[in-house]
Amino acid sequence: MEQQRNVLKIPFVADAEVAPENTPGATISARVKEISLQGCYLETPAPYNLQTMVLVKIFAPGKYFEAKAKVISVDPASGMGILFRETKPNFRAVLQHWLLHGIRKNREDNEPSLLG
Numbered sequence: 325m326e327q328q329r330n331v332l333k334i335p336f337v338a339d340a341e342v343a344p345e346n347t348p349g350a351t352i353s354a355r356v357k358e359i360s361l362q363g364c365y366l367e368t369p370a371p372y373n374l375q376t377m378v379l380v381k382i383f384a385p386g387k388y389f390e391a392k393a394k395v396i397s398v399d400p401a402s403g404m405g406i407l408f409r410e411t412k413p414n415f416r417a418v419l420q421h422w423l424l425h426g427i428r429k430n431r432e433d434n435e436p437s438l439l440g
Contacts, residue, residue: 334426345377363407371404
């Protein structure tokens with residue numbers, strides 16, 4: 325059984341492409357549902373098998389991220405959780421920017437209104 329990880333996950337919606345590392349041209353489209361510093365959850369009707377090594381690319385307005393990753397959880401016909409394995413420094417900075425933005429937005433959305 326997969327052990328739960330204590331990781332800050334941020335709701336995040338973006339388009340993505342993912343492909344097996346050994347066949348990078350065989351991409352499938354996916355949608356990011358949540359993201360963390362360690363990985364993300366991708367909604368796709370055709371998730372890969374557990375332990376598949378993949379290349380992931382995530383596209384958000386004005387930003388782009390890519391990393392080598394590993395499939396660590398699978399919801400058949402629904403999606404998969406991936407763990408980032410190798411992330412270049414410039415892409416790590418993009419990821420950190422998205423996470424900071426998500427944390428700030430979450431705080432703003434949960435602050436009590438002073439207007440009554």
